[in-house]
Amino acid sequence: MERKDLIKKWLDDELNSQELEAFKKLEDYKELTTLSNNLKRFKAPEYNVQEELNVALRHINTSKKESKTHWLRPVLRIAAILAISFSVYYYTTTLDTNIATIAAQKTTIELPDASNVSLNAMSSLAFNESSWDKHRDVTLEGEAFFKVAKGSTFNVKTKHGMVTVLGTEFNVKQRDDYFEVICYEGSVKVTHNNDIVILKPGNSFLKIDGKLIAREKETSLNPSWINNESYFKSMPFEYVIREFERQYNVSINPQNIDVKQLFTGSFSHNNLDVALKEITLPLDVTYNFKNKTTIELSRE
Amino acid sequence: MSKDISDNICDERLFSSLFEKHSKNLHDFLYYKFGEHFNPKDKVQEAFIKLWEHCGKVTPSKAKSFLFTVANNLMLNEASHQKVVLKYQKTKPKTHTNETPEFILEGNEYMDKLQKAIGNLTEAQRTAFLLNRIEGKKHKEIAVLLDISQKAVEKRIYGALKKLREDIDGL
Numbered sequence: 001m002e003r004k005d006l007i008k009k010w011l012d013d014e015l016n017s018q019e020l021e022a023f024k025k026l027e028d029y030k031e032l033t034t035l036s037n038n039l040k041r042f043k044a045p046e047y048n049v050q051e052e053l054n055v056a057l058r059h060i061n062t063s064k065k066e067s068k069t070h071w072l073r074p075v076l077r078i079a080a081i082l083a084i085s086f087s088v089y090y091y092t093t094t095l096d097t098n099i100a101t102i103a104a105q106k107t108t109i110e111l112p113d114a115s116n117v118s119l120n121a122m123s124s125l126a127f128n129e130s131s132w133d134k135h136r137d138v139t140l141e142g143e144a145f146f147k148v149a150k151g152s153t154f155n156v157k158t159k160h161g162m163v164t165v166l167g168t169e170f171n172v173k174q175r176d177d178y179f180e181v182i183c184y185e186g187s188v189k190v191t192h193n194n195d196i197v198i199l200k201p202g203n204s205f206l207k208i209d210g211k212l213i214a215r216e217k218e219t220s221l222n223p224s225w226i227n228n229e230s231y232f233k234s235m236p237f238e239y240v241i242r243e244f245e246r247q248y249n250v251s252i253n254p255q256n257i258d259v260k261q262l263f264t265g266s267f268s269h270n271n272l273d274v275a276l277k278e279i280t281l282p283l284d285v286t287y288n289f290k291n292k293t294t295i296e297l298s299r300e
Numbered sequence: 301m302s303k304d305i306s307d308n309i310c311d312e313r314l315f316s317s318l319f320e321k322h323s324k325n326l327h328d329f330l331y332y333k334f335g336e337h338f339n340p341k342d343k344v345q346e347a348f349i350k351l352w353e354h355c356g357k358v359t360p361s362k363a364k365s366f367l368f369t370v371a372n373n374l375m376l377n378e379a380s381h382q383k384v385v386l387k388y389q390k391t392k393p394k395t396h397t398n399e400t401p402e403f404i405l406e407g408n409e410y411m412d413k414l415q416k417a418i419g420n421l422t423e424a425q426r427t428a429f430l431l432n433r434i435e436g437k438k439h440k441e442i443a444v445l446l447d448i449s450q451k452a453v454e455k456r457i458y459g460a461l462k463k464l465r466e467d468i469d470g471l
Binding site: 004007008011012013028031034035036038039040041042043044045047049050052053055056057059060 | 315319345411433454458468
């Protein structure tokens, strides 16, 4: 075998015993082994794989923030969807329930706790169903008759004041500068500006134009409008006209009439002609239709 | 090459096994090619971290060539072909007290010559030759490591040996 091939085989550690003998006989055998042995002293510094791996893993784990985005992004998307749907759900459930009547319309509402509210014409009632367990609060504009189930305090908020009860029957009427509360059962606390008045059954609280007006004891069990009738006692005629307009969805023009004069009486909600007679005859007033919804009142 | 079980290496265990398999070879490769001046350990770390960052795109079978290419490029960016000087152990494995001072002097002279001669080899020759002579790697293993043919490895190693001997004689 040639010298070159022997050396090549030696380099790859492939010499068999015969070849090894031949290799040992080469003249440069000693030189080659010396070289080879001395080369070993150039060995690379110790490399501790486990130690280096730990360094790498530590680095990876601290810089995971960047790679976290791989799975963080879809998670964030899901979170955003959840947040939006939750807030929509929250918004819609905490939104007040609003019930309103138009002119010539009445309605009865059952509140979440089986309390009953009858809503007169052109009135609105708002309450929050989701927080009903915590606060029984309703906001009223117009007139309503309440039959409140026993329970925690029940508040009726109006523009003119607050009515607080525990469980009773009462009527609240709030129209423009008119504020009236009549208690039919139990007791009712009325807060108006800084006044606090406790009403017993039959008592009423009435303020017109900021003036407190004393009233006789109420003997009926219900407000008259529940029975489709509006009853007035010593009421300035203008308030009667306004109530009439709401009940029949008409507009009334008093011509040469003193609207401040007091009216006692009632009108029914069922028949326009009868009702008109009911409010005009006692005051000796005539009425005539300008058109279907406009009525003129005048004195001869 | 074994079949890939998964198509990426974004898994710490898989990553660790790749590290255990390739890191030492990569380190030795860098050391013998570029010397220790540019800190081959750090380059190994950097290369593996790059591998992790691109773990979704690199299959396990491609990991080795990815690592070697990245580490090699990292080195080339810094080491603009400076003269490579490899250190050798100054202390001899055995101290022969009966050796003459001349012999020891001769030995040191020999080592210095050898050091210079190693520096004079081409990068390709030096890497293959030292992986073979010092790390005891077979030609076949080196061929896989460097992605070249076994014949080329043999040629490089034999060429390196020849050049070394000429240099030592000449110096």
